[in-house]
Amino acid sequence: MTEQLYTVASDSETTGEDKSQMSFPDVAIGIDIGTSNCSVAVWTGHQVELLKNTRNQKGMRSYVMFKDDSLSAGVTGGATREHGHEERDILSGSAIFNMKRLIGRMDTDEVVQASKSLPFLVQTLGIGVRPFIAALVNNMWRSTTPEEVLAIFLLELKALVEMHLKHPVRNAVLTIPVAFSRFQQTRIERACAMAGLHVLRLMPEPTAIALLYAQQQQQLLHDNMGSGIEKIALIFNMGAGYCDAAVAATAGGVSQIRALSGSTVGGEDILQNVMRHLMPDFDSLYAGQTMDRIKSIGLLRMATQDAIHKLATQEHVEINVDLGAGHKVSKILDRGEFEKVNQSIFEKCEGIIKQCLADAKLTPEDINDVILVGGCSRIPKIRSVVLGLCKKDDSYSGIDPLEAAVSGAALEGAIASGVSDPSGSLDLLTIQATPMNLGIRADGGNFAAIIPRNTAVPARRDMLFTTTHDNQTEALIAVYEGEGNQAEDNHLLGYFKITGIPAAAKGTVEINVCMDIDAGNVLRVFAGVVKPQGQAVPPFIEVRMPTLDDGHGWCGQALAKMYGSTLDLATIPKKLHP
Amino acid sequence: MISAPSVGIAFAPKPPPAAAVGSYRARKVRCAVAVAPAPAPAGTLYDVLGLRAGATVREIKAAYRRLARERHPDVAASAGADDFVRLHDAYATLSDPDSRARYDRDVVAVASMARGAHHRTMAAPAAAPRWYGRRPRRTWETDQCW
Numbered sequence: 001m002t003e004q005l006y007t008v009a010s011d012s013e014t015t016g017e018d019k020s021q022m023s024f025p026d027v028a029i030g031i032d033i034g035t036s037n038c039s040v041a042v043w044t045g046h047q048v049e050l051l052k053n054t055r056n057q058k059g060m061r062s063y064v065m066f067k068d069d070s071l072s073a074g075v076t077g078g079a080t081r082e083h084g085h086e087e088r089d090i091l092s093g094s095a096i097f098n099m100k101r102l103i104g105r106m107d108t109d110e111v112v113q114a115s116k117s118l119p120f121l122v123q124t125l126g127i128g129v130r131p132f133i134a135a136l137v138n139n140m141w142r143s144t145t146p147e148e149v150l151a152i153f154l155l156e157l158k159a160l161v162e163m164h165l166k167h168p169v170r171n172a173v174l175t176i177p178v179a180f181s182r183f184q185q186t187r188i189e190r191a192c193a194m195a196g197l198h199v200l201r202l203m204p205e206p207t208a209i210a211l212l213y214a215q216q217q218q219q220l221l222h223d224n225m226g227s228g229i230e231k232i233a234l235i236f237n238m239g240a241g242y243c244d245a246a247v248a249a250t251a252g253g254v255s256q257i258r259a260l261s262g263s264t265v266g267g268e269d270i271l272q273n274v275m276r277h278l279m280p281d282f283d284s285l286y287a288g289q290t291m292d293r294i295k296s297i298g299l300l301r302m303a304t305q306d307a308i309h310k311l312a313t314q315e316h317v318e319i320n321v322d323l324g325a326g327h328k329v330s331k332i333l334d335r336g337e338f339e340k341v342n343q344s345i346f347e348k349c350e351g352i353i354k355q356c357l358a359d360a361k362l363t364p365e366d367i368n369d370v371i372l373v374g375g376c377s378r379i380p381k382i383r384s385v386v387l388g389l390c391k392k393d394d395s396y397s398g399i400d401p402l403e404a405a406v407s408g409a410a411l412e413g414a415i416a417s418g419v420s421d422p423s424g425s426l427d428l429l430t431i432q433a434t435p436m437n438l439g440i441r442a443d444g445g446n447f448a449a450i451i452p453r454n455t456a457v458p459a460r461r462d463m464l465f466t467t468t469h470d471n472q473t474e475a476l477i478a479v480y481e482g483e484g485n486q487a488e489d490n491h492l493l494g495y496f497k498i499t500g501i502p503a504a505a506k507g508t509v510e511i512n513v514c515m516d517i518d519a520g521n522v523l524r525v526f527a528g529v530v531k532p533q534g535q536a537v538p539p540f541i542e543v544r545m546p547t548l549d550d551g552h553g554w555c556g557q558a559l560a561k562m563y564g565s566t567l568d569l570a571t572i573p574k575k576l577h578p
Numbered sequence: 579m580i581s582a583p584s585v586g587i588a589f590a591p592k593p594p595p596a597a598a599v600g601s602y603r604a605r606k607v608r609c610a611v612a613v614a615p616a617p618a619p620a621g622t623l624y625d626v627l628g629l630r631a632g633a634t635v636r637e638i639k640a641a642y643r644r645l646a647r648e649r650h651p652d653v654a655a656s657a658g659a660d661d662f663v664r665l666h667d668a669y670a671t672l673s674d675p676d677s678r679a680r681y682d683r684d685v686v687a688v689a690s691m692a693r694g695a696h697h698r699t700m701a702a703p704a705a706a707p708r709w710y711g712r713r714p715r716r717t718w719e720t721d722q723c724w
Binding site for chain 1: 639640643644646647650651652653659660662663666670
């Protein structure tokens with residue numbers, strides 16, 4: 001194989017005005033890598049500005065083209081060539097896209113299974129390992145990983161930013177879906193490190209939008225510090241890969257996230273549902289990853305995307321596409337049929353909003369503004385579901401659905417970098433919240449949540465546990481993250497053992513497990529014996545989570561098989577108040 | 579980024595979980611009273627927010643937002659996470675009507691204990707304030723039962 005080549009935009013390819021930016025050299029940039037589109041923004045000293053690529057685009061496609069041994073990402077869209085990449089090129093099997101959907105997932109994941117119908121190669125074994133992903137290069141499938149693809153993409157994005165700012169860029173704030181596990185977050189950070197970027201903050205997308213909303217309220221009302229009317233906004237974000245909801249209480253420039261909820265459904269799922277509806281027997285007609293199949297998938301995909309876009313403004317749309325080899329799709333799709341095919345997705349969206357309102361202990365009447373962002377917020381059914389649940393006729397109109405997340409990320413980058421603005425535009429603070437429960441396995445296979453969902457960040461909580469066997473001298477601390485009541489229903493983040501527990505009757509030794517999340521969202525677990533009954537206290541153990549790099553599916557099973565219940569801990573009932 | 583706290587220090591200034599805030603404050607107040615008897619309890623959650631015990635919900639929220647701007651690591655680079663964690667724990671307890679009522683009852687109980695303890699001549703051993711704080715409290719509860 002020939003050596004990999006990186007195509008990076010150079011100054012000679014710059015179009016438009018050559019503006020010199022007044023910006024701070026060490027301020028963090030904001031990056032929003034969506035499943036289908038990405039954007040980048042930076043604080044310019046007075047406001048947030050979205051940067052444009054060499055084709056004068058603010059929103060750039062999220063993909064990397066591997067054709068002809070030269071790599072080029074969607075940042076420039078192949079601007080170094082005579083013609084940019086067309087949609088048919090991206091769907092030819094030579095480009096990897098949907099990286100954000102695939103990163104950090106195991107091959108047992110239903111999202112990975114659904115990705116096998118994409119033009120590039122996705123193979124699974126179904127045993128809880130990473131999926132095999134490959135792109136078509138010179139008629140050969142060449143393997144890669146979502147992290148690698150994302151790193152190539154980020155490298156080109158970084159080059160674009162440095163071209164604009166005229167100085168090196170080091171720190172970045174990235175937006176992530178609420179449903180991202182810590183395991184996936186470490187993958188994002190690794191891809192950024194491969195591209196030379198340090199992740200200052202990983203921000204859930206609704207949180208970034210809440211920060212932008214707080215800034216707008218600050219400017220509108222000219223509130224005094226520490227006072228003013230509290231406004232509560234429900235933020236719903238649905239892109240191509242994920243949908244998120246949040247409830248944020250804003251007053252005086254302080255935005256407090258009261259509840260977060262997310263799901264792994266998005267526009268890609270809607271697209272796949274409609275494709276299957278238009279051609280139910282596609283898989284039987286095209287077996288294996290042949291060239292005919294790839295071409296047909298691309299044609300059907302483009303036609304379906306076009307139809308879905310038109311349904312946002314039309315009641316019905318006509319679809320005519322010739323897939324070749326005598327297969328044709330000729331059909332009129334109306335809005336009711338579209339909504340029926342995607343009924344389960346709309347129900348999931350409804351579910352996360354209801355959970356958000358319940359977690360925040362609010363009724364729909366308490367909501368002042370409903371903010372709809374993301375590409376799918378244009379779907380009429382989505383709008384009616386969200387606005388119906390919140391009993392509102394209209395959504396908040398001051399925020400651009402596609403630029404809100406990256407603008408909020410750039411604001412957070414400026415604030416976290418210590419930038420101060422005399423005009424007060426950066427007198428803002430976002431008090432983030434944890435999206436998932438964090439805890440350990442205890443009482444057999446149960447999940448004991450130590451830091452519950454929606455706890456404000458930074459956070460520190462501890463819980464007391466005790467031994468389950470007489471003369472037990474060791475305990476296994478298995479750290480999990482998720483919403484299930486059983487430990488194995490959640491993501492295993494890591495594990496370690498406490499040794500040197502004084503031999504005593506079961507239930508008499510107290511073991512403290514403390515979890516600490518700092519402002520950079522780094523999770524540390526401290527554990528140790530706190531009541532040794534006069535004997536020497538062994539040192540506490542501090543572990544930064546997650547420690548698992550791969551295979552967290554079967555690792556939990558292996559731990560249970562190896563140790564059973566010999567190293568289990570039990571929770572201590574909370575003391576009743578007088 | 580915040581440097582990892584050393585293990586020895588990590589737990590010493592650790593604020594207790596919200597559910598145990600009452601007993602933690604009770605122990606601390608009990609020890610303080612034993613050393614220097616005072617008519618009112620000191621170091622309450624209201625003091626963390628800079629408020630008096632009868633503050634309204636609106637005042638609690640405003641104080642929380644004002645102090646968060648000074649203590650959150652995002653805006654106060656020199657501050658560690660401890661300050662904000664302590665502030666948020668106080669806010670979380672006092673902004674919820676149920677936990678606030680529970681905390682207020684504990685404060686009243688502590689005040690009663692303080693008045694009762696004033697008449698005792700037993701000196702508090704400074705070396706083990708945590709241990710000492712539990713026994714008298716239990717005795718007091720036993721007295722209440724009778």
